[in-house]
Amino acid sequence: MAQKKVTIIGSGNWGSAIARIIGNTVVQHSTTFQTRVPMWMVDDKKLSEIINTEHINVKYLPGKDADILVFVVPHQFVEKLCNQLKGNVKSSAVAVSLIKGLSGKSTSSKLRLISEDISETLGIDAAVLMGANLAPEVANDNFCEATIGSKNLATAIELKKLFHTDNFRINIVQDFQTVEICGALKNVVACAAGFSDGLGYGDNTKAAIIRLGLMEMMRFIEYFYPNTRIKTFFESCGIADLVTTCYGGRNRKVCEAFAKTKRPLYELEAELLKGQSAQGPLTAAELYDVIKTRDLLKMFVYFLILIYLNSGWDQMSFLKFRFPLFEAVHNICIGQVPVEE
Amino acid sequence: MAQKKVTIIGSGNWGSAIARIIGNTVVQHSTTFQTRVPMWMVDDKKLSEIINTEHINVKYLPGKDADILVFVVPHQFVEKLCNQLKGNVKSSAVAVSLIKGLSGKSTSSKLRLISEDISETLGIDAAVLMGANLAPEVANDNFCEATIGSKNLATAIELKKLFHTDNFRINIVQDFQTVEICGALKNVVACAAGFSDGLGYGDNTKAAIIRLGLMEMMRFIEYFYPNTRIKTFFESCGIADLVTTCYGGRNRKVCEAFAKTKRPLYELEAELLKGQSAQGPLTAAELYDVIKTRDLLKMFVYFLILIYLNSGWDQMSFLKFRFPLFEAVHNICIGQVPVEE
Numbered sequence: 001m002a003q004k005k006v007t008i009i010g011s012g013n014w015g016s017a018i019a020r021i022i023g024n025t026v027v028q029h030s031t032t033f034q035t036r037v038p039m040w041m042v043d044d045k046k047l048s049e050i051i052n053t054e055h056i057n058v059k060y061l062p063g064k065d066a067d068i069l070v071f072v073v074p075h076q077f078v079e080k081l082c083n084q085l086k087g088n089v090k091s092s093a094v095a096v097s098l099i100k101g102l103s104g105k106s107t108s109s110k111l112r113l114i115s116e117d118i119s120e121t122l123g124i125d126a127a128v129l130m131g132a133n134l135a136p137e138v139a140n141d142n143f144c145e146a147t148i149g150s151k152n153l154a155t156a157i158e159l160k161k162l163f164h165t166d167n168f169r170i171n172i173v174q175d176f177q178t179v180e181i182c183g184a185l186k187n188v189v190a191c192a193a194g195f196s197d198g199l200g201y202g203d204n205t206k207a208a209i210i211r212l213g214l215m216e217m218m219r220f221i222e223y224f225y226p227n228t229r230i231k232t233f234f235e236s237c238g239i240a241d242l243v244t245t246c247y248g249g250r251n252r253k254v255c256e257a258f259a260k261t262k263r264p265l266y267e268l269e270a271e272l273l274k275g276q277s278a279q280g281p282l283t284a285a286e287l288y289d290v291i292k293t294r295d296l297l298k299m300f301v302y303f304l305i306l307i308y309l310n311s312g313w314d315q316m317s318f319l320k321f322r323f324p325l326f327e328a329v330h331n332i333c334i335g336q337v338p339v340e341e
Numbered sequence: 342m343a344q345k346k347v348t349i350i351g352s353g354n355w356g357s358a359i360a361r362i363i364g365n366t367v368v369q370h371s372t373t374f375q376t377r378v379p380m381w382m383v384d385d386k387k388l389s390e391i392i393n394t395e396h397i398n399v400k401y402l403p404g405k406d407a408d409i410l411v412f413v414v415p416h417q418f419v420e421k422l423c424n425q426l427k428g429n430v431k432s433s434a435v436a437v438s439l440i441k442g443l444s445g446k447s448t449s450s451k452l453r454l455i456s457e458d459i460s461e462t463l464g465i466d467a468a469v470l471m472g473a474n475l476a477p478e479v480a481n482d483n484f485c486e487a488t489i490g491s492k493n494l495a496t497a498i499e500l501k502k503l504f505h506t507d508n509f510r511i512n513i514v515q516d517f518q519t520v521e522i523c524g525a526l527k528n529v530v531a532c533a534a535g536f537s538d539g540l541g542y543g544d545n546t547k548a549a550i551i552r553l554g555l556m557e558m559m560r561f562i563e564y565f566y567p568n569t570r571i572k573t574f575f576e577s578c579g580i581a582d583l584v585t586t587c588y589g590g591r592n593r594k595v596c597e598a599f600a601k602t603k604r605p606l607y608e609l610e611a612e613l614l615k616g617q618s619a620q621g622p623l624t625a626a627e628l629y630d631v632i633k634t635r636d637l638l639k640m641f642v643y644f645l646i647l648i649y650l651n652s653g654w655d656q657m658s659f660l661k662f663r664f665p666l667f668e669a670v671h672n673i674c675i676g677q678v679p680v681e682e
Binding site: 132133134136137138140142143144145169201202203204205206207208210211212214215218230231234235236239240241243244247248 | 473474475477478479481483484485486510542543544545546547548549551552553555556559571572575576577580581582584585588589
């Protein structure tokens with residue numbers, strides 16, 4: 001059996017950190033993988049220039065002969081990139097997305113995932129890898145964990161081989177949707193955690209925000225994917241990533257500064273993140289649109305009546321179809337509500 | 342209906358913080374509760390002297406005419422205290438324990454809870470209240486949450502009235518065992534988090550420790566109480582308390598200093614906590630005894646065979662009956678294993 005060719009389509013800190021891991025694992029498993037891994041590494045600006053103005057020469061397309069495509073680019077570039085790659089990847093190839101965010105194709109009635117965009121555009125299987133993985137710490141080889149989500153077991157096992165090391169430990173789960181959406185939603189919760197820090201509240205309050213945020217993440221995901229498994233939230237992609245992001249992530253940092261200084265978010269982002277972006281406020285805006293649909297409101301009224309008729313043990317059940325924390329983060333970010341409220 | 346008399350048997354920061362909350366709620370619900378709340382408040386030393394040497398005069402026993410007894414004393418005093426109170430409390434009274442730890446009566450085959458000690462000795466119902474509640478922040482009226490665990494719904498609702506405020510928000514669950522054991526076990530995980538901090542690791546590693554620790558907490562509780570509800574771990578008593586304790590608690594603090602300085606734990610405890618105690622190392626020792634039983638080993642071998650025969654999706658299943666993190670914390674605390682390992 002020929003060794004598989006791995007290609008990284010990456011940029012930024014996270015792309016570099018993960019390339020370092022893959023560079024070691026392919027040597028360790030040289031009977032499974034080719035040891036030469038091309039990395040299509042460009043900085044964000046160049047990548048955007050190439051895609052928008054130069055229309056990428058297909059002769060140099062990174063996908064062409066790859067068996068495993070590792071996507072680790074900012075999520076606003078995925079769609080155009082996939083359109084360029086379309087028809088130029090092996091039909092037997094698999095993709096794995098490390099991108100945290102929701103697809104721009106999400107509508108108010110149907111959530112759309114980035115891995116689904118990749119999978120459908122390229123006509124190949126797409127798995128995801130998410131977890132508590134602040135890039136500088138991964139680059140520093142500190143012990144951490146990550147979760148691979150894939151509906152296909154064979155793919156998941158192969159990918160585990162590609163990513164798993166003693167200090168970067170991989171678990172596999174099947175409901176990739178939960179894994180992927182956790183990666184997007186946690187950034188919104190981290191904004192709330194940042195506001196709390198900026199207002200000078202302590203660890204109790206932050207823990208309450210993390211818990212309430214996790215509850216909203218679960219309700220949201222269960223609404224769109226009723227088959228989601230509660231155990232997935234206990235994986236690295238769930239609580240662990242949420243905790244890391246709420247303590248050490250960039251959304252927390254920017255939102256802490258926002259609560260302290262009241263200066264515009266985009267200014268603080270430019271100043272504090274040096275070119276990187278904070279996805280939390282964007283994701284909060286996307287969520288807000290999704291939440292404010294007739295479907296959810298209908299559902300809410302329906303359950304309110306049900307609960308009223310059966311009023312039982314858990315008196316808070318009727319809250320299960322509301323997302324006060326997600327909504328508050330959005331309203332604060334757009335200046336609709338003062339952060340103190 | 343006569344108003345109920347509440348009595349606080351308390352000491353320390355947590356006793357004072359909770360007394361402040363109760364002082365307000367009884368006034369707010371003055372048709373339900375008597376507004377005069379005796380607090381049997383003594384510092385730890387005095388309490389110990391009274392119990393050990395003066396044999397408490399029953400005429401002054403705090404329980405005598407109370408309808409609700411709030412226990413918030415260090416857990417080493419509970420047993421003697423209850424023996425003194427025995428026969429001197431109303432048969433209709435209920436107790437609520439805010440004490441974090443395991444009963445000294447736990448054996449290798451049967452876990453024993455402090456609330457069970459209270460309930461059986463006094464012959465009354467005993468509920469528990471646990472949550473992400475660092476005492477200084479509660480005293481400061483920062484927003485936080487807590488969980489009441491009670492098998493009796495009427496008791497739980499009454500207690501919620503006594504504790505719930507806008508900034509101290511109570512949820513109710515039925516499996517009080519899970520609530521109470523979470524309160525004990527999280528201190529062991531916090532020790533591991535402290536070691537990680539002391540060794541200079543970052544947020545990824547700490548999030549991994551929190552996640553792995555939570556997994557061990559769940560496995561441990563499920564082993565002794567197979568009816569435990571996974572949802573309880575998502576309450577304040579579960580993940581939220583664990584996160585707070587791993588970032589802001591005293592066990593973390595002492596264990597961070599231990600990993601940095603290699604000085605004895607008791608010295609660091611005396612120096613850093615000023616009279617308060619770190620329960621984590623003690624609880625780790627208790628757990629170690631419980632874990633090292635034939636029952637668990639038998640169970641382990643049995644499941645190993647089962648898993649081997651059915652080797653399926655989750656290849657890590659056979660790990661479910663081991664507690665490497667709990668064991669490591671104990672072995673580090675007693676100096677058996679260097680913290681770097």
